Amino acid sequence: MKILVTGGAGYIGSVTTAELIRTGHAVVVLDNLYQGHRDAVHPGAAFVEADLADPAAVARVFAAHPDIEGIMHFASYTLVGESMALPLKYLRDNLVNAANLLEAAVGAGVRRFILSSTANLFDDPARMPIDEHERIVPGSPYGESKFFIERLLHWFERIHGLRHACLRYFNAAGDLPDVGEDHDPETHLIPLVLQVALGQRPHIAVFGDDYPTPDGTCVRDYIHVVDLAQAHILAMQALDRLGSRKYNLGNGQGFSVLEVIETARRVTGQPIPHVVGPRRAGDPAVLIASSDAIRAELGWVPRYPDLASIVESAWAWHRAHPHGYADR
Ligand SMILES: NC(=O)c1ccc[n+]([C@@H]2O[C@H](COP(=O)([O-])OP(=O)(O)OC[C@H]3O[C@@H](n4cnc5c(N)ncnc54)[C@H](O)[C@@H]3O)[C@@H](O)[C@H]2O)c1
Numbered sequence: 001m002k003i004l005v006t007g008g009a010g011y012i013g014s015v016t017t018a019e020l021i022r023t024g025h026a027v028v029v030l031d032n033l034y035q036g037h038r039d040a041v042h043p044g045a046a047f048v049e050a051d052l053a054d055p056a057a058v059a060r061v062f063a064a065h066p067d068i069e070g071i072m073h074f075a076s077y078t079l080v081g082e083s084m085a086l087p088l089k090y091l092r093d094n095l096v097n098a099a100n101l102l103e104a105a106v107g108a109g110v111r112r113f114i115l116s117s118t119a120n121l122f123d124d125p126a127r128m129p130i131d132e133h134e135r136i137v138p139g140s141p142y143g144e145s146k147f148f149i150e151r152l153l154h155w156f157e158r159i160h161g162l163r164h165a166c167l168r169y170f171n172a173a174g175d176l177p178d179v180g181e182d183h184d185p186e187t188h189l190i191p192l193v194l195q196v197a198l199g200q201r202p203h204i205a206v207f208g209d210d211y212p213t214p215d216g217t218c219v220r221d222y223i224h225v226v227d228l229a230q231a232h233i234l235a236m237q238a239l240d241r242l243g244s245r246k247y248n249l250g251n252g253q254g255f256s257v258l259e260v261i262e263t264a265r266r267v268t269g270q271p272i273p274h275v276v277g278p279r280r281a282g283d284p285a286v287l288i289a290s291s292d293a294i295r296a297e298l299g300w301v302p303r304y305p306d307l308a309s310i311v312e313s314a315w316a317w318h319r320a321h322p323h324g325y326a327d328r
Pocket of ligand 1: 009011012032033034037051052053073097116168171183
């Protein structure tokens with residue numbers, strides 16, 4: 001299948017591109033390099049530097065590649081905290097960019113679409129782990145923008161027959177040896193902890209240790225980026241057979257911030273000092289996914305279900321590329 005990967009120069013999109021090519025698919029990557037890196041794009045993929053905000057540029061991609069059969073849409077503004085300061089960057093731009101993509105896609109006759117959605121849809125979960133029946137309460141304009149796009153997809157299916165899967169990831173982590181996470185600013189716990197191990201930061205900040213969790217720090221569910229990529233490929237392949245789907249994606253197991261730091265100490269052999277500060281506004285105490293639905297329906301089985309193997313793969317990437325793609 002030929003797949004258009006938007007945001008394929010970014011963290012999850014670049015790993016998914018590599019996995020798609022490894023499994024025999026053809027890939028066109030569209031990215032404006034706002035966060036992504038040209039060197040992150042697999043050499044076997046066609047690369048188009050374009051902005052989803054530019055409908056004519058998006059239409060040109062489909063004109064140049066009329067055989068695109070499916071889309072994986074990773075390109076987005078992604079920062080929860082920034083979305084609280086700049087809500088329209090998310091509520092307007094993420095939505096308009098997705099709408100531009102969808103308009104061009106149905107115009108070109110594309111019938112399959114996978115969306116990178118988020119655990120930030122579940123700010124007030126009634127049950128843990130969180131399954132697909134949980135009430136949607138976006139935790140920020142970022143989460144709301146993903147919900148808007150899920151709703152766009154609902155209508156594009158009813159009106160245009162576009163089949164879609166919304167994959168609500170919990171915390172993506174881990175890397176491939178040569179393709180990995182390189183964000184500026186970096187906001188994710190595991191790369192930040194590893195930056196301390198590399199001597200690039202003096203300590204890791206822990207935001208609150210008075211949550212109702214066993215050690216008082218927030219508990220999150222970490223999923224390896226390769227397992228996420230695999231879920232995208234399975235979901236794309238199943239759309240014709242199963243129709244549109246929504247899946248929560250995690251390992252079904254939670255780890256506290258202190259457990260992540262301790263795991264990184266063991267993996268790296270470095271002391272990794274931490275400093276406890278006040279809580280950060282808007283952080284729920286515990287977020288754990290139930291991925292029973294995708295396991296049962298698509299046969300998805302994570303290759304990296306344990307935190308240590310996730311951190312080991314991240315350490316291998318960060319140690320070999322302490323300055324990210326600047327080191328390649
Ligand atoms: N990283 C996580 O833990 C996580 C968790 C849940 C959901 N997600 C979602 O997964 C997707 C990928 O996340 P990531 O961590 O790889 O992010 P990323 O920032 O590394 O990748 C996003 C890519 O999209 C590109 N992009 C942004 N706006 C664009 C535009 N207007 N036109 C073209 N390209 C554009 C960026 O340059 C970047 O390469 C995002 O949609 C994010 O919201 C990520």
